[in-house]
Amino acid sequence: MPTTGRRERKKAQTRRALSEAALRLFSEHGYDGVTVAQIADEADVSIATLFAHVPDGKEALIFDDGAERRVWLVAAVRDRPSGQSVLEALRRCMAARGPFTDDLSPELRHKRDLIVRTPALREYSRKLWIAGEGALAEAIASESGRDPSDMTVRALARYVLEIPELAGAEPDPLAALNAIFDLLEAGWGGG
Amino acid sequence: MPTTGRRERKKAQTRRALSEAALRLFSEHGYDGVTVAQIADEADVSIATLFAHVPDGKEALIFDDGAERRVWLVAAVRDRPSGQSVLEALRRCMAARGPFTDDLSPELRHKRDLIVRTPALREYSRKLWIAGEGALAEAIASESGRDPSDMTVRALARYVLEIPELAGAEPDPLAALNAIFDLLEAGWGGG
DNA sequence: TCCAAAACTATAATCGCTATGGATTCAGAT
DNA sequence: ATCTGAATCCATAGCGATTATAGTTTTGGA
Structure with a gap:
């Protein structure tokens, strides 16, 4: 039974305290106006503990590890309705999640704005998306009968995963988002 | 007379000394195995001077400011032979330069390998390319009768500029490179 | 020759992050 | 209930990149 110890509960609790402290302080003073020491203080842990929870560093504090995103994308491609194209499935998946839907709680909207307007956070968010390139490329290759190392497949995966940063x-x-998916589907043409 | 003082000559000389020292030390000990203090020493300047010459930091030491690249790209689009498509012009331009041509001096080849295998340098190289997105988008828009703020144009510019990192x-x-340009030209299709 | 701008310098400080070594807490076996 | 090993936490010290300060030297031009 993996997820039922007091240990894991406390760990998650500390991680969440760090996230919330970071988001609160970033919102109030800006990303560059806050030190990791202040965040650790606010969450009532030591700096060493902060980095034990968030090995990727300061920018990663307000993000999860991005595993969810990868699962959505691969599932969207693999479990799409029959007859629907891979790109159509990805378009719908991304349109529903991330920064593209408008029915978000005010907090999430606020967080999204913070990320979009802070270069370091925008870049880290992109890094998280791109971490799914391999998985997405495999899914696309598998559904289209190509090789996962096919550069066309890799490029398509990469380009799709860059859409949030580009359109956000x-x-x-x-x-x-729709304009970019149209471009990827039909190409720029010979003009 | 912009470029003929002893001052400017010495400045360029120091900048080149820094570049060469950095490249030599990076090649020998790896990017992470070299400190900026060592580089400054090797170039016989103080650390403060090093950062005065290279405000973008350690990674920027072995790169120029990327202005050349931007000029090539815009020129390639604007001055292309009549009848040639924008994408064809960009394809030829990129194929001839950067990491894609094989007739390079051994030093340049070595430098390219260093960049490709060092994440920090790869990312900075990408940043330099992408810094030309606005200029390239304007050129493309101008040649295709669209608005420079058209998301399709911006996305195309971005995707072209990402090719070096993707294919390098x-x-x-x-x-x-050719496979990716084919994708951008014709699109992935509805399959 | 003289002056102001530019380039350089040493020094110190900040900040993100890592390493070390020890204390505390927890899970699971006995 | 107790023991044990692992996980977590902590304080401390330290490294490396980067910036700020303030003073010195060099250079271009009036």
Whole structure:
């Protein structure tokens, strides 16, 4: 039974305290206006403990490990309705999640804005998405009868995973997302 | 007369001494095995001077400011032979330069390998490419009668500029580059 | 020749992050 | 209930990149 010890509960609790302290302080003073020492203080742990919980460093404090995103994407591709194209499945999946839907709690909206307007956080968010490139490429390859090392497949996966960073800062992110998927589907053309 | 003082000559000389010292030491001990203090010593300047010459930090030491790249790309798009498509012009431009051509001096080849195998340097190289996104988007928009803020144009510019990082590490970079340009031109399709 | 800008310097400080070594707490076996 | 090993936590010290400060030297031009 993996998830039922007091130990794991406390661990998750500390991790959440760190996340919340970081988000609160970042929102109040800006990302660069907060030191990891302040965050550790606010969460009432030592700096060493902070880094034990968040080995990827300061930027990772307000993110999870990105495993969920990877699972969604691969599942969206593999379990899509029959007859639906891979790109269509990915388009719907991304449109529903991430920075593209508008029915978010005010806190999440606020967090998204913080990420979009803070370069270090934007870059780390991109890194998390791109960490799923291999998995997504495998899923796409498997569904389209190509080799996962096929550069076309890898490039498509990469380009899809870059969409959040590319479209996230637009005035109408959803319209931007659709424009980019249209481009990936039909290409730029010979003009 | 912009470029003819002893001052500017000495400045360029110091900058090159830093570049060469950094490249030599990185090659010998690896990027993480070298401190900026060692590089400053090797170039016989103080640490403060090093950062005065290279405000972007350690990774920027072995790169120029990327202005050249931007000029090539924009020129390639704007001055292309009549009848040639924008993407074809970009394909040829990138294939001829950067990590894609094979007639390089051994030093440049060695430098390229160092960059490809060092994450921090790879990321900074990408950053330099992407810094040209705005300029490239404007050129593409101008040549295709679209608006420079059109998301399709911006996405295309971004995707083209990501090709070096995406294809640079492949066994056959040139083939990879062509595969990606084919994808951008024709799209993935509805399959 | 003289002056202001530019380049350089040493020094000290900040900040993110890691290493060490020891104390505490927990899970599971006896 | 107790023992034991692992996990967690902590204080401390330290490293490396980067910035700030303040003073010195060099250079270009009036």
